[in-house]
Amino acid sequence: MSEVNYAAMSDQQLKQYFLTHRHDEAAFQAYLERRRSQPKAIITKVGDPDFEIKIQEAINQKLQARKTR
Incomplete structure (x- = not known):
């Protein structure tokens, strides 16, 4: 199984990937981390x-x- 490069994905691509691969805990964590790092x-x-x-x-x-x- 190949590693998925979440950092290379745009915000929208990462969100879409997570929504279609809900079992992927690493994708979920990458999505949360990216959301937390965005300025409010x-x-x-x-x-x-x-x-x-x-x-x-x-x-x-x-x-x-x-x-x-």
């Missing part, structure tokens, strides 16, 4: 007067990004 964007903070507007803008951006995939 801070959209706003509690108490920000524009809190709701910034949250809604972030949601809209995510929805638009999904439409363009």
Whole structure:
């Protein structure tokens, strides 16, 4: 059995590989590690007067990004 090179896969390829090979614990761990290593964007903070507007803008951006995939 050949070794799978998870590092050579794009994020989407790794996700798809894991979803089709759910028994592969190493793929799952590689996927989790990659997700944990991605920077988290801070959209706003509690108490920000524009809190709701910034949250809604972030949601809209995510929805638009999904439409363009």
